[in-house]
Amino acid sequence: MAEPSTIPGYLLRNAADPNFSDQPAMREKSFGIWETYDWQSYVENVRSFSLGLADLGFAADDKLAVIGNNRPRLYWAQLSAMCLGGQSVPVYQDAIASELSYVLAHSEASVIVVEDQEQVDKVLSIRDELPNLKWLIYDYSRGLASYDVDILKSYEEVQTLGRAFAEGNPNYLENEIAKISADSFALIAYTSGTTGQPKGVILSHENLIETARIFIAAEDVRKTDDFLSYLPMAWVGDALYGLCVSIMVGASCNCPEEPETIQRDLRELGPTGIVAAPRVWEGILSSLQVRAEDSTPLKKLAFNYFRGVADAVEQTKLEGKPLPLFLKIKQQIGEFMVYGPVRDQLGLRRARWCYTGGAPLGPDTFRFFRGFGINLKQVYGMTESTGLVSLQTSETANPDTVGEPCQGIDVSIAKERSEVLIRSKGIFKGYYKQDDKTREAIDAEGWFHTGDAGMIDERGHLVIVDRAKDVGKLSDGTVFAPQFIELKLKYSPYINEAVAFGDGQAFVSTMIAIDLEAVGKWAEKGRLPYTNYMDLAQKSEVRALIAEEIRQINLGLPEVQRIKRFLLLTKDLDADDNEVTRTRKLRRAYIMEKYAPVLNAFYGGGTAVELKLDVTFEDGSRSQIDSHLVIEEAA
């Protein structure tokens, strides 16, 4: 049998081929139990939902948006849209109404499938701005019983319609699937965009399938694998690694119960492969450090000692030197006493490969996981390249590069601003309804301009320095890459976000957002009372704590790049306030504008800043808070 050329084609194959049919296709934890769907029931669910959609008038080239956490039904809804020749538009579930309205209106989605009441309310609140919207379908009915809205339907209702539709229209789905080809558009993924409004990146079936094929060729992916689906659905990585790779090799994709239960779900599941955002890895590390702090003195001692050993081992490996025998023995003892049990606690014991992608991960965090025997590697890609450009192999993983460009993906470095250019079958078909932007991004020879500054090192590995437009120079001419310093800072458990300034200035200074959980624990331990984030961030004791962290970090930085001045923000950087994207990349231009008084005080010699900050709450309402921020000198 020839390989299918579309994603629904693969789905039908999996249900028909006995090699796949006995495999778990998807698991979902609900009511405390992992429920398993095999490929037949998976396809049956897609079939009844897509026929229901057809009955409701959904046709080729229509758009279906999904909003919610990783839920099987939302995946099936996306596939249903693809089966009917339409496109799925996954949207960030934590987007506030105004952001949502832009994406939903721009994509002209006629059907929106949401997880629960919260999302229903959000969509209904902007219904007037969505002239194309015909149906709003929900997965979880809680709280919706008394809603009387004409466009509202439950997922079950649609599936019931679909089953009835099947009676009168046998083979409807197969016929529809036969009409789509590799060139058909499958997905419109909106980029979070560090500047301006999000752009809709159109990806075809070929884009997704070819890119997944490249990944499968490069990494050890097996039919028996269990993946954890914990990337935001709106991120192209989820469509690629969660959906396509799983469908193509027949591995199972597992949905956690709630975002809050992720640690326990991980442990119960013991996935064999994970792709997660840096934020998740940073979170795991932070909570591990907090738990170590909380444990008995003996355990704490062991943890810290063997952490040092792990660090030394990784350092030696990085320098390419052989491990001294003594260190090797210590590492073995550590494996038995600390590393193995920690991996087990985290649920990463079975994981053969773990990837971090979407944004850079701090080198120290990276080294920590590798030191503990977790095969964490970097994947580099962007929405426009279907989420993949380069991967690290297990042998060459290191924090400084993003690995070798994959087979079948051409990478070159432009002369101008050393911008990374890419050409492959995964390059997107264009920005939806923005041809001018498409022409700017893809040149006549088919190279996609990434906007990242990078270089190829002597081993052929791609090194990403920063966003091309963010790289600057200190006033003495030294190159200043803010991200490099920020990542160093974020390794501290007490620091959640950091913004480094220095372009055109004599020295580096930073704004820091503390980690509420870690600093909160620290404060409780030191019997320092506080009420909330703002209060905690304004304590002089906390400033002293962070000053000490910065002093340590400065020791590892070249003299000229050391942080001279800093202040603590009274609120965390937030995507609702437009300060970071939904994938938590800094929106630097906006931050520079919003925090201009801070910048002036840093370099004008001020000792404190009065700041009026706009904050946006989760429901989209706005308010202003006044803060008094004290500037500290760093040692």
Add this chain to the structure above:
Amino acid sequence: MSAQSEESARTKLKIDQVSKNFGGVKAVTQVSLDVPEGTIFSIIGPNGAGKTTLLNMVSGFYHPDEGSILLDSQDVTRRKPNERARLGIARTFQNIALFQGLSVLENLMLGRHVHMTSGVLASFLYWGPAQREEVVHRRRVEEIIDFLKLADLRQQPAGELAYGLRKRVELGRALAVDPTLLLLDEPMAGMNQEEKEEMVRYVLDVNEEFGTTIVLIEHDMGVVMDISDYVAVLDQGEKIAEGVPDAVRADPTVIEAYLGADHE
């Protein structure tokens, strides 16, 4: 709220001329209340007004000296607390009463105890009907966990939880009884604004989703006036007012009891 508009709602709970004395102290004197089915009915009053005593008589913790208590027109005045639980009365306590060392899940499973019929031996062997019974009850408990968003705390010992969360677990345990009448004794006491809002949401959801009749004792007037269908006011053991929130708010006797008389 839903039942307010319905005509001639059935009386869920009828308290008829009930009195209770502790020695010489008249805690409750000849109080009568009709709680219509499916409503949120709040009892307010200054400290020591007899609110908790009244609630304790409904749950069966105290027996009234005189008067009677009817649940669904059935006289339960002399029934024991466990019998009343089986008839559909559940409550939460002013001071949280959870098993500190047990997990959230185990605390909730305990709430199902009134519905379990397997004997000690069968349960111990976990075989046949006992196993099937456990599965059914676990399912119901999981639904409550889902409803109250407790999934991430399932295995945590109740004693380790923050105060607001323990209150929520207590509500969960009361719900595990599958009550038709839920008695909440100051569910929001000692909570911050955020926790209060969350609790109010859950109380309203319970009322809406399960149609449970709720009798609420609460000090926060804002909350009471917002969510109640009816309010009764007790002062020194006597009922001094009763009605819809707006009427009670405007009642001069109530203002007097709360703020002192307005001497012109």
